[in-house]
Amino acid sequence: xxxxxxxxxxxxxxxxxxxxxxxxxxxxxxxxxxxxxxxxxxxxxxxxxxxxxxxxxxxxxxxxxxxxxxxxxxxxxxxxxxxxxxxxxxxxxxxxxxxxxxxxxxxxxxxxxxxxxxxxxxxxxxxxxxxxxxxxxxxxxxxxxxxxxxxxxxxxxxxxxxxxxxxxxxxxxxxxxxxxxxxxxxxxxxxxxxxxxxxxxxxxxxxxxxxxxxxxxxxxxxxxxxxxxxxxxxxxxxxxxxxxxxxxxxxxxxxxxxxxxxxxxxxxxxxxxxxxxxxxxxxxxxxxxxxxxxxxxxxxxxxxxxxxxxxxxxxxxxxxxxxxxxxxxxxxxxxxxxxxxxxxxxxxxxxxxxxxxxxxxxxxxxxxxxxxxxxxxxxxxxxxxxxxxxxxxxxxx
Ligand code: XIL
Numbered sequence: 001x002x003x004x005x006x007x008x009x010x011x012x013x014x015x016x017x018x019x020x021x022x023x024x025x026x027x028x029x030x031x032x033x034x035x036x037x038x039x040x041x042x043x044x045x046x047x048x049x050x051x052x053x054x055x056x057x058x059x060x061x062x063x064x065x066x067x068x069x070x071x072x073x074x075x076x077x078x079x080x081x082x083x084x085x086x087x088x089x090x091x092x093x094x095x096x097x098x099x100x101x102x103x104x105x106x107x108x109x110x111x112x113x114x115x116x117x118x119x120x121x122x123x124x125x126x127x128x129x130x131x132x133x134x135x136x137x138x139x140x141x142x143x144x145x146x147x148x149x150x151x152x153x154x155x156x157x158x159x160x161x162x163x164x165x166x167x168x169x170x171x172x173x174x175x176x177x178x179x180x181x182x183x184x185x186x187x188x189x190x191x192x193x194x195x196x197x198x199x200x201x202x203x204x205x206x207x208x209x210x211x212x213x214x215x216x217x218x219x220x221x222x223x224x225x226x227x228x229x230x231x232x233x234x235x236x237x238x239x240x241x242x243x244x245x246x247x248x249x250x251x252x253x254x255x256x257x258x259x260x261x262x263x264x265x266x267x268x269x270x271x272x273x274x275x276x277x278x279x280x281x282x283x284x285x286x287x288x289x290x291x292x293x294x295x296x297x298x299x300x301x302x303x304x305x306x307x308x309x310x311x312x313x314x315x316x317x318x319x320x321x322x323x324x325x326x327x328x329x330x331x332x333x334x335x336x337x338x339x340x341x342x343x344x345x346x347x348x349x350x351x352x353x354x355x356x357x358x359x360x361x362x363x364x365x366x367x368x369x370x371x372x373x374x375x376x377x378x379x380x381x382x383x384x385x386x387x388x389x390x391x392x393x394x395x396x397x
Contacts, residue, residue: 067392071396074182078348093351109149153205183229273332311371345391352374
């Protein structure tokens, strides 16, 4: 009977977790801790209460930007050029909440580079001008990435000209906005251990053309072109207590160590933090804090650059769903804001009216996704409260 008892254990644990998830309390860190055998009250955790039991109460009516600023943290969000032109209610709300913006697409290669020989700064200029008008800091995103490369790239960029193409791009773009950019995502998503390349690099076009040196080159050229901007390495899947994320954290740490030891001008790590409401129980605050301390010990700051919470597979019920999403925001932010090296938080959009997840992670039931702080009517959701609470409880930096 002992055998069958131990055989049953994983199944029971799994069922229990499924039940919890179905009930909408899967993100309950205390309960997952019981199931997974982790400490139920890790440090930095605001609360181990279930999403259903949490009050999400917030005092006062200050904006997210003001609450973050009171702690020495910058809060902002991604915004697209098309919104600036079309949606004045949204932009007014954006300006109330945010102290910083990041162009969601306007500074990517596909937007800036109609051809190998030309640049089109029209969209990016509009976003930067909007920021200047409204006193918002600007993050540049992103100088080097394997995605969003224009159609001509594969044909026209070769081993012979790749270095010159990279230098020319980074130099031209960073110089144009020099002095107006708070921080640049110089290199985005260069690490992907699954691809089994040198130093866990992603087998991206840049890696294929230039090997691992392209990262260092991009940082050096960016620093020369805009000596005042903070320069970041930005990546995803660094958030959870899974083998995949742990391997990636280690690989990113090794990249950062190598860059620092070679005197490369890099100032911060960007955690994209595209979280999943379904996976919140996989957050391990102690492990995250240890990782962030290691990054900070290298003399680097940390930004949360693209925060949102996927609700693709969460219950259809909007109240339940909003609670799970809000709990995921609160647990994540309270865990990582315990580390004073974290100095900026940006959500990847502000309102459910515009989220990349409606296209990239739509729900099977056809209901609109609800991953952001404001709903599609621009009203605050529990996610807004959760972020506000995390800022209010964060230590000052
Ligand atoms: C996404 C945008 O939100 C979409 O509009 C676009 O179609 C594709 O890119 N990681 C990143 C961001 O660094 O640039 C991505 O943005 C989301 C994932």
